[in-house]
Amino acid sequence: xxxxxxxxxxxxxxxxxxxxxxxxxxxxxxxxxxxxxxxxxxxxxxxxxxxxxxxxxxxxxxxxxxxxxxxxxxxxxxxxxxxxxxxxxxxxx
Numbered sequence: 001x002x003x004x005x006x007x008x009x010x011x012x013x014x015x016x017x018x019x020x021x022x023x024x025x026x027x028x029x030x031x032x033x034x035x036x037x038x039x040x041x042x043x044x045x046x047x048x049x050x051x052x053x054x055x056x057x058x059x060x061x062x063x064x065x066x067x068x069x070x071x072x073x074x075x076x077x078x079x080x081x082x083x084x085x086x087x088x089x090x091x092x093x
């Protein structure tokens with residue numbers, strides 16, 4: 001991952017991909033943009049993943065939705081529980 005832009009506290013853009021030879025999304029090949037905007041008593045998060053191959057979008061949409069949902073739970077003070085998508089082989093502890 002390489003950070004492309006930071007506008008504190010409202011925006012971050014970074015490259016995305018995997019450092020594996022068996023992936024169609026190699027490290028640095030796509031761009032993720034996250035924008036935060038205050039809204040009422042909360043925050044609107046806008047998430048855009050650019051340059052992702054068309055046939056990879058559904059899987060990434062599911063993954064990002066899963067992890068953004070977990071982030072929401074934590075941001076609201078909750079415990080997200082066991083991560084059903086986590087792969088122990090790639091976890092960094």
